[in-house]
Structures are given as C-alpha cells and as structure tokens.
Amino acid sequence: MAYGYTYLVLYYLGNYSNDRIQHLKESLSRTLVTFYPFAGIIRDALSADCNDQGLPFSVAKVEARMSDFLQNPNVELMNKFYPRAEKLLGTGDNIMLIQLNCFDCGSIAMSIKFHHLIVDMVSFSTFLQHWAANAQGLGLRFHPLNLIGQSSFPQKPSLPINLLPFCYLSKYLGSGKFVLRRYVFDASALSILKAQTSSFSVSRVNVVTAVIRQCFMEAVTEESARKDMKPIVMTQAVNLRRKAMPPFPDDSFGNLAWFTKSLWSYPKEKELTELLREVKKEIAKIDGEFVRRLGSEGVYDFLEELKNEMPQEATFLAINSWANIGLSEIDFGGGKPVWMSSYIPQSSEVEKGGNFAILLDSKSGGIEAWTTLDEKYVAGFEKNDYIRKYARFNPSVI
Template identity: 75%
Template sequence: MEISNIISVEKIKPSLPTPFHLRVYNLSLLDQMVGAIYVPVILYYLRNDNSDIIQHLKESLSQTLVTFYPFAGIIKDALSADCNDQGIPFSVAKVKARLSKFLQNPNAELMNKFFPGDEKIPGPGDSIMLIQLNCFECGSIAMCIKFNHVIADMVSISTFLQCWAANAQGLGFSPLINRISQSPFPQHLSVPNNFSPSSYVPNYLSTGKFVLRRYVFDASALSILKAQASSSSPSSTVSRVNVVTAVIWKCFMEAVAEESAGKDVKPVLMTQAVNLRRKATPPLPGDIFGNLVWPAMGLWSKPEEKELTELVSEVKKVIAKIDGEFVRRLRSDCMHELLEELRNELPQEATYLAFSSWANIGLSEVDFGWGKPVWMSSFNPQYSEFETLVGRNFVNLFDSKSGGIEASVVLNQKYVAGFEKNDIIRKYARFNPGVN
C-alpha cells in the first residue's frame, strides 16, 4: 500500500468566532494530571466515492467547532490553552490501495501512515487537534483524529465526533459549551506534579522493542468466559471489558513469570482507566467535556498463582473502589490526602500493564451519512518493531462487530512469545483476523 504526497492541507476554523471571555481555556484538576501526548483514533468507512464529501466534512466540522472551540486552538502553557480560532490542520491524502484489501490483513506499520503531522510530544504553540482524511482508490476513507490528551479524554472525543456527524447529516445537537470538567474539578495550582497518576508511569517503564498484537474476542467466546468467571459468584455481573481485561492480565503475568524464571519477579501492576462521569454521585452528564478518567490499580506479587476467576474478581474490586465517595474526596478539600494515600500504595518497582477501554462510548456509532465505521484502530507509531526504546506495556479495548471486544496489545518483545502461546488466549481469541 502506498500513500502519495498529501494533496491538501487547510486549517478549519469555527464558523463563528469564539467569544473573547472564552479565549483562555484553563485546564481542570484532572486535565493537569494527564501526560501531554497526542492520541490517535482512526475510523474506517467503506464507500464507492469520496469526491463529494471532503468539502462537506470541512463545512460541518467548522460548524461543530463553534461548540468544541478548544480543539481549534493551541496549547498556551502547562495550565491553559489559547482558544484563538487558528483552526484544526485538516489534511487530505490519497491511498493507492483498496480499503477492503487493507482490512483483510490489518498492518500496524501501515496504520502509522494514516496519521497527520509529525510524531512529537505536544508543547506550547502546538495544535490541540489534527485531522487527516485518507482517501482510498475505491472511494473508501480512513479518518484519523489526533488530539492532545491534556484537553480531552476519549469520551469527549466520541461526543465531538458524534456531534460532527450529526451536523454532517443536518441533524444538529444541543450546545455543550458550559459542560466542561473545570466546573466539577477546578484547577489546583497547589497539586505537586509527583502526585498525579501520569507521574507514576516513568518508574515502571522498561527498555526494549515494543510490538503490537491484535486479538479479537468474539461474542460467543465472551459468553463462555463470562460464564466461567461468574461460576464462583453466580449473582455477580461480569462485563465484556472485565473478562477481557482479566484474560490479558493473566496471560501477561504468566509470560512475565516465564521470562523472569530464576530471577526475582517484580510485582505486576495493572491499571484500568475508569470513566468518572458514571461513578460520581449523582452521575455527571455523559457528554461533559474534558478529562474525567482515573486509573484503577491492581497489584499481584505472585502472578503465576492466580486463576481467571480470581483476576476477574480483582478487576471488578479495583474498579469498584472508584466510586461516588472516591469522586467526592477528589473534589473536596481532602484531595491532597487522597492523592498521597494512592501514591503510598504503589510499589517502588513493578512490571506495568496499562488498560484503556474505548468500548461502549459510541465510537462505533459515528455515522456521517454513509454508514457506521467498519473498523477503528489506534496505533502509536513510536511503538515500532524496528526501534529500541523506553516504553510501557499497553492494551486498548474496542467494540468489535457482533458484540465482541477487540484488544490492541502493545508488549515488550521479551514477553510476546510467552503471551502468544498461552492456552487461554489461543483458545478464546483470534489473532489479527481480517475485518469483514
């Protein structure tokens, strides 16, 4: 597959200027605690012709940016964005291939080419969002949205995309301009940098080649796994995300134990990003804008001894700790004490596996007028099979077709062989299947 030179780049500005009093966007407390990185998501659409949609997408995006005005601005400093209406860089590229052929055997290195802009850590003066529309010879498109995580989480991006799609269809939507995370979580200048969740990560990074593996758990396989996980407690509800998280965690821990044979095995730390909108009492609006996630943390010091049912229970237990009382403390004057408690629970050393779930947030429903996406992906090109770097083991979960879950798994290469030969992953997950 070959992507020709970018054929156009244009900055899409809001169709109406952002009011002067909204020009400085102050980060919320939770925004402060997120690392400054660009996060990509790609939505793939099968079409017969893309010649008449590019201008329509630009116009409807311009309308949508009136509400989502921070995306059209730049980072001002560590605590704010300049909503100056400079516009989102919107590039169009031609792909010399058919999307249907690419989807027969999705390739992570090729996904790399769908991303707009250079790979870099965003800083002051950089765009908050970039978009690239990749147009295939067959008329299909792969739409890549890359955004600075300090401004929004993936729930906010899904809301943005659904509103953009509604504008593209002429359906309209309710303004969300006052629903921002600054209201429930105002900025705190007194929070030490080493108290934030993102500050833990450097302690657990490892050096090596990191490779991406893709696994699909079909609905039938998930039904069997959920039944097994619920056998010890039939009244307990087990979600698709719970069971897939537990399966991957178990296989990872066993791979770590095998690779570390004869050496001291570090405890294995698992984190799962939790949507605080659902956890607050009463719940916050589902479309509130900004970062409203927090990492639930699970730790095992004897990883080879854990059964799947135990791990499912542990996943549920650590997520259950992020409840209404937790959110209340995070919003209260005792927030500093809570952050110190969490920091003190962490080990000095650990082998780290981070989970983020994009399932059940509406990404698979984003329809610009030509149908829902046939697939979605998010591959960070810094994780290249041809580079040695310092990184982390990471899992991204997506909705797949027919009610399944797709897992995009980035692992240090030294764990891959042990992970892939694990009986449970081989039995219940399909490795890199084609997208039908």
C-alpha cells in the same frame, strides 16, 4: 498514562468524492463552534489557549483498495494514516489534528489525534457524534459545552507535579522493542467465558481485562524465572462521570478519567474467576465518595497515599477500554464505520515504551484487544489457554 496524543482511525467504505470531503470540512467548522477547545493549542500543563485558529486538516492519497487492506490489516501502513507525529509535546501544540486518507476505491480512513491533557475518549466520542449529526444535516441546536467537570475538579496550581499520577507511573516505562498484537474475542467466545463465572455478573470488558491480566502475569513470571522479579503494577482507566453521586452527564467535557491499581509483589497463578472478582472489586472502589475526595482538598492526602503505595521499580501494564462509548455508531451520512484502529508507536519513534492494551468494540458484538508488549513477554503471553482457545489473531475485518 502519559498525557500525550491519543489516536483513532475510523474506516468507511463508499465513494467519498471531493464534494463529500468538502462537506465534511464545512460540518466540522460548524461543530467546532461548540467544541471550541479542539480548535486551540496547548498553553501549559494546566490550560489550553482557545484561540479559534482552527485545526490542521490534511488529505492523503492511498494507492490501494480498502477492501484489500481490511482483509489483511497492515500495521506499518496503518501508522502512515496519521498526521505528523511529533516526538515531544509542549506549549503551542495543536489540541487536535485530522488526516483524511482516501483510497483508490473512494473509501476513506479518517485519522484523528487529540491531546489527552484536554479530553478523554468519552468527550472525544461526544464530539464525533455531534460532527456526524451536523454532517447529516440533523440541525443540532447550539448549546454550550457541559463543563461540570471543571467546576467539580477545580485547578490546583499548588499541587506538586511529582504527585500527579502520570508522573510517577511514567517511571515504569522503559526502553526495548514493543510489539503490536491484535486479538479479537467474538461474541460467542465471550458468552462461553462469561458462563464460566455464572455466580456473579460480568461485562465483556471485565472478561477481556481479566484474560489480559492473567496472560501478562504468566508471561512476566515465566520471563523472570530464576531472576529477581520486580512487582507487577496493572492499571485500568475508569470513566468518573458514572461514578459521581449524582452522576455527571455523559456529555461532560474534559479528561474525566481515573484508574484502578492492582499491585502484585509476588505474582502467583490465578484462576480467571478470581481475577474477575478482583477487577470488579477495584472498579467498585472508585465510587461517589472517591470522586468527591478527588474534587476536594483531600486530593493532596489521597495522591500522597497513592504515591507511597507504588514501588520504586515495577513491571507495568495499563488497560484502557474504548468500548460502549458510541465510536462504532459514528455515521457522517455514508454509513457507520466498518472498523476502527489506534496508533501503535514504533520503537524508533519513542524514547521509552510500555505495555498497554486498548479494548474496542468489534463488528461481531465482541471485543478487539490491541496490545503493545515488550518483545520478551509476547511468547509467554500467547501460551495462555484463554488466548489460544477464545481469541483470533489479527483476522480479516470483512
């Protein structure tokens, strides 16, 4: 939940010549006329300086063929695809940085990082869709940013910093070695899992979220055996646009995300169907009245209540879904991406780490779950029958 940079790489097979790369830059410049905050810098914790200075755009050479890389995705190489990675964030940071990684075969890995304080992944996807349309010459008509979020959630400089969720959730981060795992749930596997809950409707994201929760709870319980066990806090990001009444337009610009909260003081074994019901129940709590309260003066009482509910110490897991928001459809004129990935900080790059999962659309119509877990939980996590039976570990992309 820390509000630092968020990272994404889109992988495109093809022959991206110097002329095509120059065309990407020119179409990006046209797109930034509308999405001008991305060309600015961070002013403070509440605002950006939209100074139109532009954004860093670098080009790097990768001495490899993308097809070889995609057959055996390498995390260490993946992390080199990003622009410089600052350890500390603050005033003067660019809101967005882009690096184009050009493989020997002509294919590219477009890596982008943006400041989460300004926008969420939904707004970022909207920006990419407009950039892609401009690159294809579709001639999108200029229109101003949709800033309904800013009017619905006005700034409150008087709000104490210690009430903001990312402040009191960040205390659950800790030191240690955090390990990346990539689990792919194919569409066929998800169909089987969904059929086991035929008594009520669930989505692909619901199912994978419940599986990850079950695996994590079992791993923490096993590792904490014969010890004093801390409570488990699990959160999941929710897009507020579709929760508002009436709903905000999908292109509403900003960081319009909130999170569900699941607190387990005495974890016990849970059936997947039971966990699925709890996931849906938590999401249902974020409704039109909830969004209205966030945008009113009631936010003070709401955040105070939330803070008081949170334990002083806990084992923390945060889940974010980037599925179903159009990222797999971004076509700059040479075809849709064959894959996408996120950045995984290494232990030497962060003072404190945490347990996180990011859910992405897979080519098969399934879900890819990218997890970073404290090393001590990995073995217990992977003992879960649902992971062993229905997920593939880091398979070839092509």
